Each structure stands twice: as structure tokens, then as C-alpha cells.
Amino acid sequence: MALIVQKYGGTSVGSIERIEAVARRVIKAHQQGHQMVVVVSAMSGETNRLLGLARQIDDVPTSRELDVLLSAGEQVSMALLAMAINRQGVKATSLTADQVGITTRGGFNNAEIDHVSTERMTSLLEQDHIVIVAGFQGRDENGNITTLGRGGSDASAVAIASALNADECQIFTDVDGVYTTDPRIEANAKRIECIDFDTMNTMAKLGAKVLQLQSVEYAQQHRQALRVLSSFEDESVGTLVMPTAPTQAPIVGIAVQANQHLYTLASQAEQMIWQSAGIESEIWNNGPVETNSSQVVVSEADMVQLKRAYGESLNYIDNVATISVVGRAATDCEQAMLAALQEEGIQIHRVQHLPQCLCLLVADANYKQAVCTLHAQFVETQIDVGMTELRAVS
Ligand code: ADP
Ligand code: ASP
Ligand code: MG
16 A cells, blocks of 8 residues: 555546546545655636736736635536536545645745645545545644645645655646656757756756646755656556656757746846846846847846836847757757857847756747757657656656
């Protein structure tokens, strides 16, 4: 008998039919003798719908109330899943994060999990219940509802698995694992069988949203291995994410952040405002202040803060995308990659090196072509990224 934590994302619980399919999968594992804790996201589109309602009232809603609102989506899914399981004659109980005892730090909207109490979940498991937990939410030290940032149910699952010392933490989504690039951009992307935490961290940080960055960081800190699987396939093998991978291709994959905005900070004054505005610009650091001019890339999520800090005064250059080639050989291939893109007529705005990673800034309109070119010439041509087939417990 194993203790398995499974997490189902928005599309996996996106309709009553999908919830019933999840119920069947969970019941099957339970009938095989496993103890099951299931973390659910809101039904797909629901968090955005709630966000839209809030924005009809206020562009920048009170952060506390936003968390009260957004956390509601996960509560709907957890109750529906528990009902679907109960209807099949199997005991299931849904719990909010507060009922579990998941405490967070770091304020609202983007909180971090601090602690997960196991007593209530363990007691229910001992009574042979399937435990369903609302992902994405927590409670701060003052008893307020908090949320964990977009995609945060992944972090809930990892933290719960780690606290329970689970045998498996399975992240079920709408693709069959972590791929060499987003399979919705490049149909030839290949599933990676095993990836180490450092590489997954880099992929997630630079746009591979298949796993939320904080969940990978948490898993790495707590050495909690994860498996990413498809909830749409019965024989999904998935990707194992673990401290070290047995072997890893020289270029593991390509991550993409599309729809970003490139601006010039033309004066020292503008650069100083940037430094105090708290806008995240992870990759394209400001140039040295003495040069008087530097360029910054702003994600869509940071545009509200940018507008607040500068109004319309900044010099806008282009709608851009960051393409990040990840792997130990990435920077060695820089010249060949630039040549391949130039051959396709794709202009590169900027190049930046990160550890085991080469980031290229291209016009947003060109990002798909750039990904496909680099994938065909530098990822697909490598020896097979596959290792031994590692099968899921389910
Ligand atoms: P969920 O709602 O289940 O949490 P997400 O939408 O957050 O699912 O993440 C799954 C999506 O991540 C996929 O549909 C895919 O488009 C995208 N994705 C981006 N990069 C990758 C990658 N390297 N491998 C797999 N999927 C990726
Ligand atoms: N429902 C939240 C979101 O859409 C959390 C999640 O799906 O993991 O971001
Ligand atoms: Mg997700």
C-alpha cells in the first residue's frame, strides 16, 4: 500500500464529465489499496472569470479580498469531486486549506507555504476516506485566506506530499509530461522521461508553465520527487522530476515567454524609478546606470505596475518574446543558433547567458518560427533524450 498525492489541474476538472473521470481514476487507485490525497485546481477558466469580475469593480482590487474571491474556484472543484466519489459508494471528504492547516507567509496573492498540518488528513485516511484538498490556497498567521500565485495548486500538492511523506506526488495535467518545448507550439516536441530539479527550475522560471516555479523550488528544497502525467490518458508514463536525472541531453529543451514588452530606460531618473517600482525583470537586468540608457523586458503581468510608475512616458520598442534554450551545451551553440535564426530572417533583439541557459529576445510575432527552427536543429538532432521507462504507480 502506498500513500499517493495526486493533483489535477484546471482542464483535468474542467467539466462534470472530467470530474467524473478523475473520480474513477482516484477510486481505481484506492481500490488497489493505496491511500489517496487529491489536490484540485479550479475548473479551467474559473480563476480568470473571478479575476474578471473583480476587475469590473476595481482595476487593482484589495489584495485580501482578491484572495477571498479567487480561492472560491478551488472550493467548487473539491466539493464536486468529493460528491462524484461518494456517488460511487466510496468515502471522500473535501477540505479547504484552512481545514487542513496549511499556513503561508509573504502576504496575499503570491503567498508561500510555510507549514502543512497532517493530523486531519491522516485521521481521515485512517478511516479509509479519500481526502480532497483545495489547491492554491492557504491561511496566514492572522487567519486570513491567502493564495499561492497563478498555477499554485502544484505547490499545494508538493507541500502536502512532502508533509505526509507520500510515496508519490503525481501532477496530472493536459499533457503527458514535461516536453522538450511546449507541445502546443512545436508538435515535434518530445516527452522528457526524467529531468533534474535544477533544469526543471530553469525551464519553469523561463516559461514552461507545466509546473509552477514555486512548486519546483519547494520540491527541490524538500527533495520531493514529482511525476507529471496526463489525466486524459490511461497508460500515461509521464516525466519524473527528481534531484538528479540518470542522464540528460546536452540541450534539454526550450522555454518560451511570449507577449512581453521591451522598453528603453533613457535616463538615470527613469532607471531609479525602475529600481523602486518593484517590477520583476528576471532576465534582462538593467545595464550599468552610467550608460544612461538600458532596456527592460516587462511581462504582461507587470504592466499595471509599470503604468503606475511611469504613466505613458517610457519609450516602447517592441512586443517581444524570450526564448530560452536550456541545457549544459546551450551557450556553446550560441553562434550556430544565431546563424540559424538569421537564416530564417529572424532578428534577435538581445542575447543573455544564464547558468546552463541561453536567452534570446525576438519579436513576439516570430517566436513560434524561432522555437521550431531551434527545436528542429538543436533539440531533435540530439541522441534520444529517453532513459528507462518509469511507470506511474496508478
Ligand atoms: P494545469 O491546468 O493542469 O495546471 P497548465 O496549463 O498549468 O495545466 O500546464 C500545462 C500546459 O503547460 C500544457 O498544456 C502546455 O501547453 C504548457 N507547457 C509549456 N511548456 C511545456 C513543456 N515544456 N512541456 C509540457 N507542457 C508545457
Ligand atoms: N486556479 C489557479 C490558477 O488558475 C491555481 C491553479 O490552477 O493551480 O492559477
Ligand atoms: Mg498549472
